[in-house]
Amino acid sequence: QALWSKVSAESETCTADRCRYRERGRCFFYRARRAAERAHLIIVNHALLLSDVAVENRVLPDYRYLIIDEAHHLEANVTRQLSFQADQRYVERLLNELARPVGVRRYTGFLGDVLARCRGKIPPEDWAVLEGHVHGIQREIEAALTNLYAFFSVLSSFLNEHSPKRGEYNQRLRLTSGLRI
Structure with missing residues (x-):
């Protein structure tokens, strides 16, 4: 639990203006995001990619190339997460x-x-x-x-x-x- 609280970031509780770790440069989320912003290549799994799509591209930095881990599950997950049923x-x-x-x-x-x-x-x-x-x-x-x-x-x-x-x-x-x- 103690370790998870240091590496997790939830939008409801952790924001840039309230993150005490970010101020000291120790926030895992913002350090990872800065590293991703400098990267020439980003590797994500389908869950992270779809989370980014769901919040209008605010999770991942802009990218030119993207490698999707577990891409063989991508179609099924896109269908499940981005569809709805209405009778x-x-x-x-x-x-x-x-x-x-x-x-x-x-x-x-x-x-x-x-x-x-x-x-x-x-x-x-x-x-x-x-x-x-x-x-x-x-x-x-x-x-x-x-x-x-x-x-x-x-x-x-x-x-x-x-x-x-x-x-x-x-x-x-x-x-x-x-x-x-």
Whole structure:
């Protein structure tokens, strides 16, 4: 534990302006970073490279050449770390958590909460503008839901047509140039 605290650097607790070791030139992280900045060649593993990508290139210094250790795992790790899954119910739930009508100009969800908190606390003319915006957003949510249902209907048809495991619940299909429409 004592050794780890001297060689580890976590963004939440260790910053350049608060690092007591950096001030004395003894911070392992900043010494390693300075050495990497002077290097003509940087060798990283896929985890460090993807961490750099995830924080918009703020981990590794600028490089011209890069050797990736364990590169045979790179594709699988890129796919795992930089992808996400979203099914129809998940997206539908997100949209409904934003606003869902429960009557005439009454809504549940985040925007319903905003209206409830502002009711009687802002001038009537501002209230009318706010209510109009929420109503407009609700119309956009309804359009997004319609498009969502259409998208997943087309996707389902595409999978049924091209998937080798037709009719199975969990289907995976690799999109290649031959399958793209």
